Amino acid sequence: MASIDLAQVTKDVLGAMTTAIGSGSGQVHAFARAEAAKIAVSIAEIGQLRAAGVIDEEEMELHLDVQKNASRAVLMAVKGIGIVTAERAVNAAISVALAAVSTSLGVPFVRV
């Protein structure tokens, strides 16, 4: 039976996963940082509106709800893109492992 270089396959799989994770994380960090800055400015403005008496307590709560929903939406985007990144990493790892095993054993495998 042909042998499989398990150390090399592990290295290739890890490389594929690291590449997939790296490409997804930079994009989401930049987005989250920009949106968090906007939310911080908005909350400061809401505080000023309340302090100046332009809005009452209940109106402040409604304004803060909008900002809470915005924060949650950003976190959901981070979570979702994290899942997308994990999916890419898992699929990249399967592809690399499949190719390595296929080459080692001389048996062609077809991804379905």
Next chain:
Amino acid sequence: MMFHESRLYAADRGGPLVILITLALLVTGCAVDLIARRDTETISMTDALRATTNDHLQRLAGETAPACLHEAHRAFYAQEKNDVAALERRVVSQPKNDPTIEQVRGLGSSLASLEELHKRSSASGRCLAMAELSPLSRGIDTSFASILEIERAKPAGSQSR
């Protein structure tokens, strides 16, 4: 000695077994889907709703009473509720779409808060001040941007399982 022999025996039999299991997993290894596929309909519905909401907020910023009051904008809020409900139905129909579903529900809640604030200022006969519209506009736009950010990042194609 007996122990070592049995371990060696197990390793001897276990090696090919592990390879066979690995091969079986790899051969049957379809692409793994952890999240919904990209949905162009969700993107276009969100884009359209974002545009009408931005137009509405910009119009409010430029209007004076009575044009700025809630009564004059009832049709917008009614249409918007329908559009958000349609968007929610759309995202709920996609499998493995929990982050987007939560985002759309949050957006619906934010738009309801906007209407409530509009009603309250109108009840006292005043327009929503520019200083009030600014954080509202920014917060609501962040919700739209977040929905689009994740939707565009999702893999294209159809769900394999």
